[in-house]
Amino acid sequence: MKKITLYSLLILYAYNGIAQQFVAGGGLINDFKNSVRTDTFSIEVTKLPKVIDSNFGISKVCFNISHPRVSDLKIELQSPSGVSIWLSNRNGRDVGRDYQNTCFRSNGFSGYIHQANAPFEGEFIPDGRFSFLNNGQNPNGTWKLLIADLREGESGNLNYLNLEFSENPMPSEGLSPCSFENPEECKCSNSANNCELLPDLIMLKKFTEQQIKEYSKDDPQYAGQLRFAATIGNIGDGPMETHGMSEWYCGDKKVDSLTRCADGKFARQKVYQRIYSKSSKGLIWKDRLAGTNYFDDKPGHNHFHVDDWVEFRLVKNIKVKGKVKSELVAKGRKVSYCLFDSGICSNSNDLCQEKGVNFGEKNLKNYGLGNYTDCKSKKQGISVGGYDTYGLLYEGQFIQLPKGLKSGQYFLEIEIDLNHIYREKDRTNNTLRMPVLISKQE
Template identity: 65%
Template structure:
């Protein structure tokens, strides 16, 4: 049953959130919306969603909101670290005063900025129809329940989300770094330190879930003049053998890889042009919580021991452990803002006030054809996501080490500056037995 209240708030009832049983399953909870204007945009649209979910391990959960036209955003994906319980009167809006949900702790009581961007929903669509709260449990062991969910529509639904007038359709307002009328608008990828600093944890070898793992989060931002965009060319391969399409299953029972191009945008006077260059590959990731396309070998994690002399100078570096190159879905899970402390590197905050062509790109999902990170956008993977760890060797001596996180470790994408692709932080490891 849904109830219409005050012309702009809509309520849906809850239900059971089923435990993961090894297969793809999403619990969907409908919210019926009616009687609103036939178009939602930056002037009037969806402003807030609230719910209460009782669940003893919320990092098992991926929670999305999907609109009547099929557009969806991540509200919160595997947040709460390893022991967080419940979402209690949790709300999401574009400028939530409680901060980013991926930096908060359970039970998340308050108003948070979601993992996705609310602006993607206010896309000119007709809001009347059925919206769904989609909840997916991704790990066996616990089940929960949704108590309620509400949607709120209002004027100025996503304040403080304006972008520059630079666009793909009209390059007049786009800028070159040197002030000229023609240039390549290259991306510049960095690891945002704050998220990794906030989410890193060592697990002992007797841990039942993550034995011997150093788990960590990583957030990749684009602070360049142009978007980081990959574009599929519809050539699919099992190893070196070209196959018909993405529906083929390779002999090793994996999905085929699609060759992808990096699309480089160029400013030419008042026009935006582009040119493709062959880059890496993507593939369909069917692991729980994904079921979309990932770009291969996007980040790499390393633990390093530095050997120093008495004066503290580094004499040599020894690689202790290296994770496999992790594949990511590339999309804008957030956008940098000069008024917060997320997009900070070497003491400088990046956002709409100092990134030329801010907002150029606009990537909302993980399709085989196109993915990317906008200018000023960032793509976040929390510490409870698959692959977000380094396995520590048994018998590793306790002591001080260096954790390194590198984006584009194979160096196949063209950027403005590759010298800032690696983030390093000191960590203390307890003895692994």
């Protein structure tokens, strides 16, 4: 761990009431060398109220990073209790450099960090949610900025770090009254008194449209790949939630714990989908077997992934006996995902859109139901109104284009839960299909 030694200041000033800032210096960000090394920058927070929540809490994080390829970096903020959120994970595209006096807040006027181009300068909405930090915990103690370099070749420097705490810290994250602690406020979509609160998963087209790139056959890193982001939102009545019960398997053989199997891979765990229902007793639930998860130890992960979560396909339209049909050109492997809330839908934008309707706090009856901050073996998921995004440069986010593929228009298809393992409110909206122009692959 790096203890910040340059300075640590507490500044009080008036801004919508009392706001308090904690400022500190930084240090070296080490290059990736065969394994992930997370550089930890600590900052002491003192003399704040003992509880941070939606009334008073952490409202803004600012820092300056000098780095020639910021898409190498995964940046997290961790509270004294150990809760962490992603601020930015491998954003900046292939060659973007530097975070230039970059700030993060829930309503950053520069938009989402994953939609921006480096050098990043301004106030951005982070990849994670401030509500996971403003959760009633005590803010006094050691906060940490965690920076992991996930690709070899470049090092950098954190020049300073600034944390701000203020009233109304999350103006864009207003949740509905429905919660596990307040179940009587949860509602059925048909106004009934009793119902299942099923999730409804959709692909968020705008994320993929803004992060898609074809790489040439001689690219040193991604030769002949079509790479793209994939983001899954939940616009249903209840959360998509999975639970592991410590049932580990190497193939068909049950083992006692998470261990390496004979083939060198980690044992897989059976997982169960937890389905909530509204009843006269409040929220009740039942579990149903729903596939497996496994521990992913690749750089930038080190957490559990749900198996067979999405599939990628490149198709083209052909005419067969006068009818237009889709022909498969190439397919990505069934990609496993870590399920958690990397962001939250809002009616103020068109990120979470389905059939021309923007979904968010105004039209999702149980908006915010769920709380999934990371990808643990025992529980993970996507809240109502939450979304889970995998960026263009994440592992597995590509289709390998066949040699000899002709240039022209094709269609990218991304399908959620191809094998219908999980129960949902509506399965007809699980596939994104969008046109892409492909260059000739020699």
